[in-house]
Amino acid sequence: MSFTKAASDEKAIATIRCLAADVVAKSNSGHPGAPMGMAPLAHLLWSRYMTANPKHSKWINRDRFVLSNGHACTLLYIMNHLMGYKDMPMEQLKQFRQLDSKTPGHPEANHTEAVEVTTGPLGQGFANSVGLAIAQANLAATFNKDGFPLFTNYTYMFTGDGCLQEGISSEAASLAGHLKLGNLIAFYDDNHISIDGDTACSFTEDVEQRFLAYDWHVLHVLDGDKDIEGIYKAIEEARKVTDKPSLIRIKTTIGFGSKQQGLAATHGAPLKADDIEAVKEKFGMDPKEKFVVPEDVYEAYRQVGERGAKADAEWTEMFKAYGEKYPKEHAEVARRIAGKLPEGWQKALPTYSPSDPAVASRKLSETVLGKLAEAIPELVGGSADLTGSNLTRWGNAVDFQHPSTQLGDYSGRYIRYGVREHAMGAIMNGLHAYGMHIPTAGTFLNFVSYAIGAVRLSALSQFRAIWVATHDSIGLGEDGPTHQPVETAIALRAIPNLMFWRPADGNETSAAYLVAIESASTPSVLALSRQNLPQLEGSSIEKAAKGGYVLTETQSADITLVATGSEVAICNEAVAKLAEKGIKARLVSMPCFEVFDAQPLEYRLSVLPSGKPILSVEAYSPLGWSKYAHVSHGMDNTFGKSAPAPELFKAFKMTGPDVAAKAEHVVKAFKGKELTSPIELAKLMEVA
Amino acid sequence: MSFTKAASDEKAIATIRCLAADVVAKSNSGHPGAPMGMAPLAHLLWSRYMTANPKHSKWINRDRFVLSNGHACTLLYIMNHLMGYKDMPMEQLKQFRQLDSKTPGHPEANHTEAVEVTTGPLGQGFANSVGLAIAQANLAATFNKDGFPLFTNYTYMFTGDGCLQEGISSEAASLAGHLKLGNLIAFYDDNHISIDGDTACSFTEDVEQRFLAYDWHVLHVLDGDKDIEGIYKAIEEARKVTDKPSLIRIKTTIGFGSKQQGLAATHGAPLKADDIEAVKEKFGMDPKEKFVVPEDVYEAYRQVGERGAKADAEWTEMFKAYGEKYPKEHAEVARRIAGKLPEGWQKALPTYSPSDPAVASRKLSETVLGKLAEAIPELVGGSADLTGSNLTRWGNAVDFQHPSTQLGDYSGRYIRYGVREHAMGAIMNGLHAYGMHIPTAGTFLNFVSYAIGAVRLSALSQFRAIWVATHDSIGLGEDGPTHQPVETAIALRAIPNLMFWRPADGNETSAAYLVAIESASTPSVLALSRQNLPQLEGSSIEKAAKGGYVLTETQSADITLVATGSEVAICNEAVAKLAEKGIKARLVSMPCFEVFDAQPLEYRLSVLPSGKPILSVEAYSPLGWSKYAHVSHGMDNTFGKSAPAPELFKAFKMTGPDVAAKAEHVVKAFKGKELTSPIELAKLMEVA
Structure with missing residues (x-):
């Protein structure tokens, strides 16, 4: 396909740029520079390639988009607004970075519709996109059949200098190259600016060569500010190479259009009011109007949405036909889309x-x-x-x-x-x-x-x-x-x-x-x-699934031991040793704090009751255990040592006799003292 | 300088290989493969280049060696033994990975002499070596004078496939290239094996090209098993390039000499007894003898040590002369070597x-x-x-x-x-x-x-x-x-x-x-x-330096609040609000748990006494606070939200009125109840 410029292209790009400036100015917080610089790329990608249905954002074969440089999220929110996702009316753009809005400071999955992954911590989105691409490739290889290309979507990812400096992106890129993920297309917004200023101060590697070393297909566009045909052609080239992920380096100007374009000043702070007016004038928008989307720009994006809706409908038809020919696979795909686990x-x-x-x-x-x-x-x-x-x-x-x-x-x-x-x-x-x-x-x-x-x-x-x-x-x-x-x-x-x-x-x-x-x-x-x-007397899936439970109950116990993992069997031994000395101990196994904490208070209190001392035993730093125990036996101020494991358990006093001795000391220390269980403190707070 | 083969070279290499096999066999745990493969490199580097004084391991201008692939530490311990460091008699090699030996499972700085940094967690040593190289470059630029090259040492680093896969090494390598650290020479042990088997399963990038992209000087030696002249020449080339760090890729065979050479089997488990015998036979050593170092090998390394001792002595002379010409700088260098802070x-x-x-x-x-x-x-x-x-x-x-x-x-x-x-x-x-x-x-x-x-x-x-x-x-x-x-x-x-x-x-x-x-x-x-x-009434450097202290004392208080950072001022406000309601509160500021925990028990108990409830306030997950407090006010089950900060403190109930309300609830919940301070529990344990 050759490139055809649309009448609305320039206006759409100008709209995105001016909206980005408006959004960040209204919130008085955020990053206008990168969205303004990446506006041509975003418009080209969405208008010509992105296949997604704004009325059905979870359609399984939609193209995935990942904004790895998540601080540029204004851009993503604007694109989702133009696409017409119900989560993203103009009102939400005006609520950018405000309490409980759909437009938080960085994109959050499962918070905002059509945000696939949570980004902002740099490099994460880059690696997420490799996971998305692996998922697509795996499903295609598993379920696609002749005449039934069920899984064909692309994963598109924007990344900036910061993401590429983080080690996580190197790890992910090396693996993606190894795996030859041709369905992954990354766009590197090479704007030469990070928070410390020009990237010349710390980031002078040859990114293209680095990605060639990872066996990626590498392309570049030298004028990402204006050359949307160049971007189009690069994407066409990228899609032709199916056995390598593609990196398209796009040179852009951060804050393009601003008086401060190309400077770090536009990275993480709003543009000044007069600068925004000048930007709008420059791009042919009304300098006095804010949050404006011209009707023909909305119309162009309505068509993008319709293209996606049509693709979704066609896919649904295909999937139905697939079901007739491959009923087992169809059921499997349908089950997995519905998020249901296999019966039994x-x-x-x-x-x-x-x-x-x-x-x-x-x-x-x-x-x-x-x-x-x-x-x-x-x-x-x-x-x-x-x-x-x-x-x-x-x-x-x-x-x-x-x-x-x-x-x-x-x-x-x-x-x-x-x-x-x-x-x-x-x-x-x-x-x-x-x-x-x-x-x-x-x-x-x-x-x-x-x-x-x-x-x-x-x-x-x-x-x-x-x-x-x-x-x-x-x-x-x-x-x-x-x-x-x-x-x-x-x-x-x-x-x-x-x-x-x-x-x-x-x-x-x-x-x-x-x-x-x-x-x-x-x-x-x-x-x-x-x-x-050892396999423990008294354990069961059902009990352990409560996060914590009484493994060994003892009437009129002098002490409760509570432990996890390998230390539970050690405590079991300690309980026996204590019994020899006439000290009665209960034993609680606590495989998961979080699940135990979610149990009803009365249950928790039955596991860790008030009265006698509670001693926790775990071969870790004891921090955190006092929420359950009066005394914690753990590894204080040490990282461990190198030796055969049985010697280490001895060296760190994590044997049955050691725990018994500690428990005996605890019983002696607290003799005659009525102790309140930490759980009981919570109960008192609840009933007060 | 051209390369001259020494009579003892082959024997020394054989000695290192056989010792590595013996050491790991005796401990029945460890990694023989990489030390056996890197033995020629190690011997060449130490015998021809390493400038270090085994009698004075802290000599400041010594060459630094970093074993980034720390699991190969047998090699480092063997080299330190051959060099004659007092920490490393043969007995220690026999105590490999045993309790409290000087030869733990991975090298530990400040535990074993002539171990510069702690390695094993992959990639760390790579980045440590960049820090060592920066330090040298900085000291040279600061203190070297015409005729007084005080700081001239190299940093040599061995790295394996694992280190190069970790993101941290990519970060460090990119920065080292940017900084043009010509004093850093890395040796990449390219043995094509990691734990999962052939690196073909996950690591197929072009490492040389990647490092060229970082602007490193890249060399390779194709037969690292035998070609020590090649290694020598590569190092010579590397030292000639002073404005780029060098990476020398050396192809080696893991476990060279073993029947299983080249296989993952030699990576992380001892060789079998008969295999070790065969290795020794192959290399001309007595198959029945263990832990053998021929006298001429010891002698060769004695000479290496003497070379280092001579360099140290010459340096000391030079430093003395430097002191006469540059007394201020001399005093400064001497002070910093002694680890003393500037007076006052x-x-x-x-x-x-x-x-x-x-x-x-x-x-x-x-x-x-x-x-x-x-x-x-x-x-x-x-x-x-x-x-x-x-x-x-x-x-x-x-x-x-x-x-x-x-x-x-x-x-x-x-x-x-x-x-x-x-x-x-x-x-x-x-x-x-x-x-x-x-x-x-x-x-x-x-x-x-x-x-x-x-x-x-x-x-x-x-x-x-x-x-x-x-x-x-x-x-x-x-x-x-x-x-x-x-x-x-x-x-x-x-x-x-x-x-x-x-x-x-x-x-x-x-x-x-x-x-x-x-x-x-x-x-x-x-x-x-x-x-x-705000600047707090009652704070001081002296008090805060105890880690925790009473900021506001109140006689017959109904409750103690304990907080950190920004929440201390919030609690101050809460204390005033509570006073309006007739509730008396004490306020403790706890800037550092670790330092507070190191104070005498009586002091800690005076800060957090028994009797009335203690409420902690911190805008974090409350885990860990129950070691000081009966109730914790924090951020439960949330990561926070995006909004202007003042709104967030309100949303998460972290304002003066919110804390006062919570404190009031605590006072009510625990009314008439005598509560034991968690510190008192510790005291009871101590005196029992």
Whole structure:
């Protein structure tokens, strides 16, 4: 197709630029420069290529758009306004960055319609888009049939200098090149400005060469301010190359049209009123009018929306015909679009009894994943180059690889992420965001920290990403303190809408997967042991699914012990030792704080009642435990050590006898004292 | 210089390979493959180039060596053994990965002599080495004089595939290329194997081209298993290029000599006994002997050590002569080598009284940094492209830039890191590790998370890195929940040997810097507000330097409020509101948990006594506060919102009236109840 200029093109671009200036000026906060600079690109992309239905924003085969430089969100909101999404009337543009508006300071998925992923923290959107592209490629390879191209959408992504400086984008770009994701087209807004000024002060690498090194298809447009035909041609070229992702570098002028165009001054602060008037005059708009969209610009975008609606309708017809020819696949696709799990999938979860052998919880997790991979076809696996350690790959898994590599194919559901934890987390977010996958992936618990920027966005975005975080404590042994996560659990517990699970045995591991899979809007991190754990008397999936429960009840107990993961069995031993000394102890297993906290107050109080002291035991920094316990036994002021695991548990006083001795000391210290359970404090607050 | 083969070369290489196999076999845990593959490189580098004095491992102008692929640490320990460091007798090699040995599973700085930085978490060492190279370049530009080349050392770094996949290495490499650090020479051990197997499964980028894109000088050696002359020539070439860092890609065979050479099997597990015997036979060693170093190999390395000792002695002579000609600079260098702070530097810290105007603590920090930059010449500044927001750059700062850029020079002490938080953290670690700088650097508190992998290594390594973490809460306002750190403080508080400071006013900001600078073995994160904070009645540097103190005492109080940062002034308002209602409240300011926890128990109990309820107030997730308080008022299950800050404080009930209402509710809930302070629980435990 050759390029045809439309009568409304110039006016539409001017409209976007002036609206961006108006929006940021009204809120008196935000970033006008990048939206003004990227207006021609955005207009060209939406008007000529974007296939999306504003009346049905969740249509599954829509093109995905990701604004990785999320601070430029005014642009995205304006485009969504022009497209006519119901969430985005002009009133919302006037409410930019105001309380509870649909136009927050950075784009938030599951908050604003037609915002696919949450961006702003730089580089995240870049990696999300790789996840979206993997999802499309996987679905196409799995479900497309001759004459039925169900999944054909592109993922378009805008990125700026900041995103490309962040390591996460390097990780994601290297992997995307390896995977030959031809359905991904990235636009690099090369405006030479970041907050510190000209990028010459810190960012002088050759970005085109770097992406060639990643095996991307690289193009450029030298005048992104005016040459929309050049942008068009570049996109045409990009779409022709189907076995490489494309990067189109577009040189633009930040704040184009402003008196301060090309300067950092336009990056993160509103333009002055007289400057905005001058901009409008320059672009042929009325300098005195604000928030103006000429009718012919609306009309042009109405046609874009109609093009999308038509494509959606045609797709629906095709999908119906597909159902006649491929009823099984049709049902599967329909189920996954509806977000329903397969009937009875929970039956796949194994249960254990105390006579079953001791097994490492990473190994228990492997068993669960093997069964779930069969029961839940939308489950995707992977690891950051620790497959053999995380035990994340099920027996007959196929790797997600470009078929030319002969290492797998695009229908594969196991992703070799390489040593790229941060990108892995953000790619999981992209996989979830597409809407038809449940991503799981493994690394050591300690290195979930490398990805915490993506983990927090899973939680904020309400994306179900499941981390298989093995080697969960000093139990990892010889690798030593560089690899022993004493603080990671606490960091994860502090993140809202995230479940941190640390199962103590097989039943609890099954419970963790049960709740993680059932929680469609909440990510989970499963902390799993390297070392063997015995199957506990008194555990069950049902009980553990409450987050915390009494494992061993004892009448008139002198003390309650509460523990997680590998320390539960240690406490079990301590309870026996204490009994020998005539001290009666109860034992509570607390695999997930967040789920326990959501139980009714009376239940929580029955698990952790007032009266006798409560002692927590966990081989982590004890911070946070005083919300349940009066005394915390943990790893104080240490990162652990390098030695065989059994020696470490001894060195850090995490054995049955050590815990018994500590418990005995606690009982003695608090003798005759009536102690209020922290849960009871909450109850008092509630009833007051 | 041309290459001359030494008689002992082959034997030395064989010795290193066989020792690596023995060490890992004895511990039955570790990574033999990479050390065996890199043995020729290590031998060539140490025997021909490394200038270091095993009798004086802290000699300031020694060459720095960084093993970024830290899992290959057997190699480093073997080289340090051959060099004759007192920490590393053969006995220590036999204690590899055993409790409290000098040979932990990954190299730990400040634990083992001649281990410059802590590595193992992949990519960290790569970025550390950039910090070490910056330090050298800065000292050379500052102190070297004609005829007195005081600072001339190289930084040599080994890196593997894993490090190069991690985003942090991309960030650091891009910056190192920009800065033209010709004193940095990296060796890429290209062995084509990572844990998941052949790197073909996930890492197929063109590494050489990527580094050319970063403007590095790139070389390769195609047979790193045997061609030590090739390695020699590559190093010669690398040293000739003084305005670019060099990457030498060396193709090696992992586990070279083993029956399983070239396979992932040799990566992370000991070789079998018969295989080790075969290796020894192959390399002309006695297959039955273990831990053998032939005398001529020891002798060769004795000569390497003597070369280093001679260089050290010559340097000492030169430094003495330098002192005669440049007494001021000499004193300065000597002071900084000794790790002493300038006399009376604390006087530079400003103090405030309640009549002084309200100022944002980021702005208070700017004032402090300006004064400290003058008083403490070893202080280095910087920001991850947020200079104008973090306010980290003092008035007359010079940027650290290659002089050819005309943007600064190498004597500059302000680093433009670009949007590269993770590398920034690790580069700060390198700057500290060199031994003559105090690194500080800024980003938003929320994005310290991106660097948490480096932050934890600051703490583990006992490196004083100081983070200027501005925009510390919902007070950042319109940028919204993607940028509002509700969990970051808790994550940082859980890291051992790290101080998290959240000052409430000017005096507390000075106190935070006072303690941070004085704590030479502890990193700090200073959380600073975007919004203005009033100067508090009752605050002082001295009191705040205790971590927590009574800001407002009230006799027979009904409740104690305890808060940090911007919430202290809010609580002040609440105290007044409560007084109107006849409720008496005490107010405790708690700028730093870690420092408060280190105070004597009696002091802590005087601040947070038993009896009446204690209510904590902080605009973060409340996790962790129950160690001090009975009830916590915080941000439950939310990441914040996008809106002007004052509206957010209202929306999240963080205003004076809101806190007063909550406090009133607490007083009512606990009326007549004698409550035990959490500190008293600790006291009971101590005395029991």
